[in-house]
Amino acid sequence: MIPAAFDYVRPESVGEAVGALAGAEAAGSEAKVLAGGQSLLPLLRMRLAFPDLVVDVGRIPGLRGVRDDGDALLIGAMTTHHEVVADPLVRRHAGLLAAATATVADPAVRHLGTLGGSLAHADPAADLPAVALALDAELTAVGPRGRRTVPAREFFTDYLTTALEPGELLTGIRVPKYDGWGFRYEKFSRTAQAWALVGVAAAVRCAGGRIAEARIGLTSMGPTPVRAAAVEAALAGAQAAEEPVAEAASAAAEGTRPAADLSGSAAYRAHLARVLTRRAVLAAAGPA
Amino acid sequence: MSRISVTVDGTTYEDDVEPRLLLVHYLRDRLGLTGTPVGCDTGNCGACTVDVSGASVKSCSMLAVQADGAEVTTIQGLAADGRWHPLQRAFHEEHGLQCGYCTPGMILAARDLLRANPHPTAEEVRHGLEGNLCRCTGYQNIVRAVLAAADAGAGTGADSGADTGGEAAI
Ligand SMILES: Cc1cc2nc3c(=O)[nH]c(=O)nc-3n(C[C@H](O)[C@H](O)[C@H](O)COP(=O)(O)OP(=O)(O)OC[C@H]3O[C@@H](n4cnc5c(N)ncnc54)[C@H](O)[C@@H]3O)c2cc1C
Ligand code: FES
Ligand code: FES
Numbered sequence: 001m002i003p004a005a006f007d008y009v010r011p012e013s014v015g016e017a018v019g020a021l022a023g024a025e026a027a028g029s030e031a032k033v034l035a036g037g038q039s040l041l042p043l044l045r046m047r048l049a050f051p052d053l054v055v056d057v058g059r060i061p062g063l064r065g066v067r068d069d070g071d072a073l074l075i076g077a078m079t080t081h082h083e084v085v086a087d088p089l090v091r092r093h094a095g096l097l098a099a100a101t102a103t104v105a106d107p108a109v110r111h112l113g114t115l116g117g118s119l120a121h122a123d124p125a126a127d128l129p130a131v132a133l134a135l136d137a138e139l140t141a142v143g144p145r146g147r148r149t150v151p152a153r154e155f156f157t158d159y160l161t162t163a164l165e166p167g168e169l170l171t172g173i174r175v176p177k178y179d180g181w182g183f184r185y186e187k188f189s190r191t192a193q194a195w196a197l198v199g200v201a202a203a204v205r206c207a208g209g210r211i212a213e214a215r216i217g218l219t220s221m222g223p224t225p226v227r228a229a230a231v232e233a234a235l236a237g238a239q240a241a242e243e244p245v246a247e248a249a250s251a252a253a254e255g256t257r258p259a260a261d262l263s264g265s266a267a268y269r270a271h272l273a274r275v276l277t278r279r280a281v282l283a284a285a286g287p288a
Numbered sequence: 289m290s291r292i293s294v295t296v297d298g299t300t301y302e303d304d305v306e307p308r309l310l311l312v313h314y315l316r317d318r319l320g321l322t323g324t325p326v327g328c329d330t331g332n333c334g335a336c337t338v339d340v341s342g343a344s345v346k347s348c349s350m351l352a353v354q355a356d357g358a359e360v361t362t363i364q365g366l367a368a369d370g371r372w373h374p375l376q377r378a379f380h381e382e383h384g385l386q387c388g389y390c391t392p393g394m395i396l397a398a399r400d401l402l403r404a405n406p407h408p409t410a411e412e413v414r415h416g417l418e419g420n421l422c423r424c425t426g427y428q429n430i431v432r433a434v435l436a437a438a439d440a441g442a443g444t445g446a447d448s449g450a451d452t453g454g455e456a457a458i
Contacts (some may be wrong), residue, residue: 056353
């Protein structure tokens with residue numbers, strides 16, 4: 001399978017990249033951003049995407065790496081999955097992100113695929129959008145009208161669709177530090193290297209044997225990642241023990257719209273969401 | 289056309305390529321390095337795995353233009369001075385292949401794994417080779433081969449490692 005022909009540019013700065021995207025738009029042609037290519041290349045090969053121009057932002061200095069920003073981490077959009085998993089700051093302050101990223105695909109895909117690419121692609125079966133949502137991350141984008149910040153809650157708008165406007169480049173992700181929180185990413189898939197049938201990203205803060213606060217994001221439970229709001233509410237103040245957690249987790253599928261496909265029915269996904277939420281919360285609340 | 293400069297298995301090439309050209313097609317069709325096969329063509333099987341500047345990648349999922357300036361190692365660049373790489377030797381000795389289609393990718397992925405973790409457990413080998421499918425062996429002998437190569441020092445020091453003989457057949 002060979003992609004349709006396209007023009008290719010490799011800008012060296014964010015400004016140049018945004019300029020290239022704007023130029024294409026003005027000319028009425030379609031441009032696509034290329035990050036690691038691990039989602040875009042399959043689309044190009046299957047000719048589900050056939051842009052006139054590919055803007056390779058993979059080598060823009062400054063879009064890659066993790067920085068300490070006081071009460072949060074700033075992660076460049078082009079930071080690869082491999083780098084996220086290994087990064088000491090991420091492991092220390094946002095362990096949920098490191099743990100979930102380690103379950104993405106396989107080592108070779110993680111060497112090229114990027115955090116920004118995964119979030120911009122917004123596949124509902126992808127693991128990292130649900131994590132960004134659970135952690136209340138903020139996404140920074142730069143476009144022809146300048147820079148803006150979008151909370152994860154407003155970023156994922158529909159199936160493979162985000163709040164990014166045409167011509168906007170996602171540049172970074174701001175993840176608050178979750179020091180002292182427990183976390184767990186529970187992912188259910190049928191084979192080793194498969195996508196999540198359902199995934200549950202849980203961050204839990206405990207105090208004196210009780211759950212003070214819980215944040216839970218669900219993968220593959222609808223066209224966008226969703227927060228298990230009913231579970232979070234039920235967990236606030238609950239005892240960090242099997243029964244109350246199971247009781248709270250029974251609300252995990254509330255308000256979700258899971259798809260039915262070859263991998264599983266909607267009812268099966270709802271069942272998985274409840275079971276995995278219970279497991280994830282118990283693990284996150286358990287002794288570290 | 290885009291101008292690229294890529295070093296493959298120690299030789300530097302300058303070429304004009306169409307931006308849509310996949311790295312695996314560049315290796316096979318332009319450079320004639322057919323040791324890297326195409327399996328699934330969807331990014332799932334890992335048969336096309338090569339090393340790009342120190343990291344395993346699936347060459348069917350990367351554009352040749354993305355490899356501009358990079359150093360690529362394929363299965364054809366592993367043997368040194370007529371001697372097999374310890375992983376090649378171990379796959380041979382432990383019967384880690386049947387049809388051999390997955391082998392170049394398996395070996396490049398295993399090389400990547402051993403670089404990061406020179407003495408993995410069997411479980412870590414299985415996990416590290418998650419992106420590489422084999423339709424023949426049932427994986428047992430592949431895992432055995434990687435563990436044997438690790439024992440032979442494949443993950444430590446230079447690539448020529450502790451290899452003690454054997455003809456380079458490829
Ligand atoms: C075999 C295989 C298995 C996989 N398994 C999983 C899995 O289990 N879980 C999982 O979560 N993911 C999985 N993935 C997807 C993987 O995580 C991708 O790396 C990721 O989805 C895309 O990141 P990328 O950097 O490769 O983006 P690209 O493929 O380069 O881009 C993806 C899309 O986002 C847009 N885009 C990228 N960067 C930006 C930006 N900075 N600003 C604006 N738009 C941008 C592109 O235009 C494109 O439309 C798998 C992929 C493969 C090939
Ligand atoms: S041919 Fe590249 S992953 Fe299968
Ligand atoms: S030996 Fe035939 S596919 Fe692995």
